Amino acid sequence: MNAEAAKPASPAPVPPVTALGAVTPPAPRRKSRPRLDLRRLGRAALLGSGTRGRLPDAIGHVVEAHRAHHPDAPVDPLRRAYLLAESSHRGQMRKSGEPYITHPLAVTLILAELGAETTTLTASLLHDTVEDTDVTLDQVGAEFGEEVRYLVDGVTKLEKVDYGAAAEPETFRKMLVATGNDVRVMSIKLADRLHNMRTLGVMRQEKQERIAKVTRDVLIPLAERLGVQALKTELEDLVFAVLHPEDHRRTKELIAENAARADDPLAATADEVRAVLREADIPAEVLIRPRHHVSVHRVGRKRGRLDATDFGRLLVLVNEDADCYAVLGELHTCMTPVVSEFKDFIAVPKFNLYQSLHTAVARENGGQVVEVLIRTHQMHKVAEAGVVALGNPYTAPPEDQAGGDGERVDPTRPGWLSRLLDWQRAAPDPDTFWSTLREDLAQDREITVFRPDGGTLGLPDGATCVDAAYAQYGEDAHACIGARVNGRLATLSTVLRDGDTVQLLMGQDPASEPSREWLEHAHTPAARIAIQRWLTAHPGRGDTAEDDGSARPGTDEGLVVRRTEDTPGGGADAPAVLADLPDATVRLAGCCTPVPPDEITGFAVRGGVVTVHRAGCAVVARMKSGGRAEIGVRWGDTTGGRVTLLAESFVRPHLLADLTEAMALEGAEIVSATVEPPDRQRVRHTYTVRLPDATHLPALMRAMRNVAGVYDVSRAQPQAAGG
Known part of the structure; x- marks a missing residue:
């Protein structure tokens, strides 16, 4: 596009992207296709002479690549689109002196190599005409139909959006609105950026770096989410060369040195795999898939050194899903x-449609590890081209692709984009949308958690039970009061791990509402936006222990326990705390229920209140990282105190009676109690108790441990991140 077009480093044709995303050497330039040919074809477009009905030489490579994926595709729309684009752009030159038409041609060739359908390629040839020439959208619609008009309009709107690192949040929202419901618009934009990055070399260094940073921060993550790995990997390498030239140079040298090796362990292992699969009579293609520059660099930094097997992986391509598992079994x-390297992305595909089996085998000589990817040819096509390869959303789908309710399952609307469009509509303000989106784009790994009903949830690495709740229930998650993770009760702040099973506990109270503290535990845009939207609509509600010392269901204080008594620090039963802030009201935080002689610290919140936390409380670290200043606090009169204790025991008759009797003998008044259902002859009890003297807590815990069958007693507290 004009705003980002750069002079090509040389007038050589742009090399096409191969099926594996690599760049092939450019074919020798044919003498029959000099620059003059383009001008001749442009005149023919205007005068309507002998080229009518003929296929111009200039789009021969595009048609050849297109027919490789779509043998029966019509090519007349491509011919007419090229002639209109060439005649419209005639006289416009790139900075190198090349006719401008070389840019839309290159962009279209990239998409054709990825398997884009005819309508996308037609719009790609015309994608700059409305922005940079006298051609109007109405003319495009009249000549090529409403669908092409829609795509060209979307790309034109994207060109007007400044979505760089310094962009205002609202501009990115406009970009998504411009994209609409059709990711083909974004696919054309990504191919456009790839060609501009390929031809970036003649620009000033500062402009190269600016464009590279925007590509790194926004467009590469978008390519990842749309599953277009072929574009993503080349963009990564081009950005790497601009922003880290020395690292890029060294990595390039390492790759060249490895390629010059006399012995290639990857080739030897590939031969072994072929022999194994021939013996098992499994038809398969075994290829060596070189890592791209950024991937090699990352592996080297992670491991500290590079083995010869680190420069690539083996790719096994088969015909059927069942063959994938047969190959795995043989290997x-x-x-x-x-x-430990095995991952099944066929049974549980990634959020961007990616499917493969990942494994690794150790070589007998030297113990080198070789990574192996196993997938069908169709999976491979989708892995490389993502949504670009999945067809036309306006074409009636086969019966096996229709939804259960008869509605079409749109292949160009992966779940991630659907959520993205929902977020931009639901966010209460642009800043909320922008901040949550940037956090989501920064995630480079997704985990899968399982629901008790057998379903799955795809969440970003670091997601918590709060995120799981909103992913499963949407805004109904406001009523969530707790969770079980792998069968055990857990706080909503619990960080989930790949493969966890999560059961979300929903309250029956229609007045249930989210806690402001949940924002600290939410990592997904869906959760953050839903919570923020509710808080914005209900000012003054949703306050948590961090604000007023009270505890709420589902927060870090307890495990599905509702408090009905006075808040800690807010009644006469709490031990006195002195704060280094004149006239401040001091309240004990419900998330960690500090009692003497705990080491404590304080933070000022609104209304002149200081909340007091145990020094080891997880909330303390978050508040410090958020820039909150600590307030000095210390224990005064230790009379009174309330604390939550977790007792774990074996199942036996009369256990509950014996345990509560032991607590009463120590002077503890039980405020609330929860006993979980037994699990494998073990049971967990949660007690919130009031003590006449907070210093008696150690004696109370010892008395509880002395009860027959009780094997552990601990303070209930938030689980640490990662736990």
């Missing part, structure tokens, strides 16, 4: 598997 039987 794990006949070779030495590295079990």
